[in-house]
Amino acid sequence: MLSRRRFIATLGAAALAGCGRPARERGATTLVFKHGKLFGDPRALRALIDEFERAHPGVAVREETLPASSDEQHQFYAINLQARSEAFDVLAVDIIWVAGFARAGWLRELGALEPGAFFDGPAEAVTWEGKAYALPWFVDAGLLYYRKDLLEKYGLAPPETWHDLVGVAREVAGRVPGMHGFVWQGKQYEGLVCNALEYLHSNGGAVLADGRVVLDSPQNREALALMTDLVHRYRVTPASVTTATEEPSRHLFGQGRALFLRNWPYAWRAFQDPSSRVHGKVGIAELPRFPDGRSAPTLGGWQLAVNAASLHQEESKALVKFLTGEKAQRRLAVAYGFQPARPALYRDAELLATQPFVGRLARVFAAARPRPVTPQYVRVSQVLQSDFSAAISGLRTPQAALAHAQRRIEAILGAD
Amino acid sequence: MRTEREQPWRYLAPAALLLGIVTVYPLAHVVWLSLERRSLLDPAPPSFTGLDNYARLAADERFWNALGNTAYFVAVSVSLELVLGLAFALALQRPFRGRAALYGIILLPWAVPTAVSARMWEWMFEPDIGVLNYVLGAQVNWLGSPAWALNAAVLMDVWKSTPFVALLLIAGLQSIPQDLYRAAAVDGASRWTVLRRITLPLLAPMILVALLFRTIDAFRVFDAIYVLTGGGPADSTETLSIYTYKMLFQSLEFGYGSALAVSVFACVALIAGAYVFLLRRILQ
Helix, strand or coil: CCHHHCCEEEEEEEHHHHHHHHHHHCCEEEEEECCCCCCCCCCCHHHHHHHHHHHHHCCCEEEEEEEECCHHHHHHHHHHHHHHCCCCEEEEECCCCHHHHCCCEEECCCCCCCCCCCCHHHHHHECCEEEEEEEEEEEEECCECCCCHHHCCCCCCCCEEEEHHHHHHHHHHHCCCCCCCEEECCCCCCCHHHHHHHHHHHCCCCECCEEECCCCCCCHHHHHHHHHCCCCCCCCCCCHHHHHHHHHHHHHHCCCCCEEEEEECCCHHHHHHHCCCCCCCCECCCCCECCCCCCEEEEEEEEEEEECCCCCCCHHHHHHHHCCCHHHHHHHHHHHHHEEEEHHHHCCHHHHHCCCHHHHCHHHHHHHECCCCCCCCHHHHHHHHHHHHHHHCCCCCCCHHHHHCCCHHHHHHHCC | HHHHHHHHHHHHHHHHHHHHHHHHHHHHHHHHHHEEEEECCCCCEEEEECHHHHHHCCHHHHHHHHHHHHHHHHHHHHHHHHHHHHHHHHCCCCCCHHHHHHHHHHHHHHHHHHHHHHHHHHHCCCCCCCCCHHHHHHCCCCCCCCCCCCHHHHHHHHHHHHHHHHHHHHHHHHHHHHHHHHHHHHCCCCCCHHHHHHHHHHHHHHHHHHHHHHHHHHHHHCCCHHHHCCCCCCCCCCHHHHHHHHHHHHCCCCHHHHHHHHHHHHHHHHHHHHHHHHHHHCCC
């Protein structure tokens, strides 16, 4: 199975390399830009690329789209980058891959980031051993959606702390039959890690600090205990949260059956549809925090990087700088509602006028925290997924789950 | 004389070559990879580490958990499929009006692609709006509780694969000579005696073949459970194939992942060997 897949991937890479060659022989340079299917209409991105081509005579850019599944993209990149494939020059990478790809030597180092040009979260996530290996392109982070109409009706304010949220949810759910208090993503998958880290980080906790595993800490115990209490003690979250991913939780909230929802900004659009049952009744807020902590939404999003084996290093770097630059990010934001990684754009009049919702997210993105930045992230995440899931489904106490995860992650990083 | 002896080899060579390329070589390669420390993301070049990966396997609680889940899944789903499949086969054995239509309906679950039926079952298992809880009037968190999730996957597998067992057994039943049944009727044998003394013994080889196919298939189960639960909650539905997939294609740990793949292969080979041994004894 394995060798066959590699074989096919190699064949594919060889075929692509073959395609690129004639252009080089003509004296022109063709840059291949690989990315997953990112957003709706591809024309605005293409228009930007055309502009880049006009500014760089002799350079042509070809976009190549990868399957939407993040696992498949990760595999494709890893297999081809490891084989030092020259078949693509610029690539879009998920925030959680940068450290691994950088340590493997697959990405070109891009120099120091302009201080303050990008939000802190993405800036931290693209940096490995003090150097940037990718530039933030667009960002994503967790948000709290709430039923504005119901909070107003009962004279309640959006919650600032997790305990406030529990109080509000119990009060409203007690008065509205069939209403769940708070829905989020609790299935054993990457989304669960994103959710759980928001509790840990907003209580001053962490997974790694200076390369050490600091998971089994009092802050984390308190945070994870609150998360499991939502289900088992306060019962504001239905037990079926252990099967919920983004869409099912969005549906539940969209049908008017939940007071609070934790989701990514994308969900906003669905609630604006006039046919939606919650149309006009939805408010957004920063995710709650613990009394001594700060709201800490988990960071997602995509970065652009240069393949270290690319034959066109300078042109590729120029393309990455161009597409992650202020002008390009503004244009993509206006065209698609794409969320720029540059804080300055959130004060831009044109953007605020055309995408008022994006404009409201500046504070959220400024507070967003990356998942642990380690080359072993995928394996660390698998451990976290399983132990967080054990805690939420009541199989292990939060304390036992954290201690168990601590041991397993230490083993992974120790063997590395 | 000499040419006659050489001839079989010439006819077999293309098939043997093809099998060698598509089966033996990849298998040997996976075995080889399992002896290496090799991870795509590891900047160090791959190195030969002998049986290290297997030592790690023996001490890996996640591996034993996955093996236990797989064994439970196989044992429960295959026994249920056999009992139900046999019942269907016996019921459909004699011609009656509408039998052809019934055949078609029973075969339907087998014809639906697994990923599609898993998606369908995911909706039926949904605790709030799913049809299963509605019909049962219950509030079971089918896929979300560690106690239920693997059983829910068994239920789906039984629904999907019973038709296959029934089909094989119907074919087996039709090959039993009718004379034996007539003779038994003349002797005044009860239906239970006929089933025990004639049908089951003569059906035994086909039962073993069905068991062989189903056991191997169930042991490698991947798509159904991956779609239903992704291995959760708390690894309670993580089978060996799912663990192997995550190790190979998410973590990109080709060395250790290959050791896991070899362990799946070894288990399946043992099971197949045991069935073939039994089958031979019965046929002799």
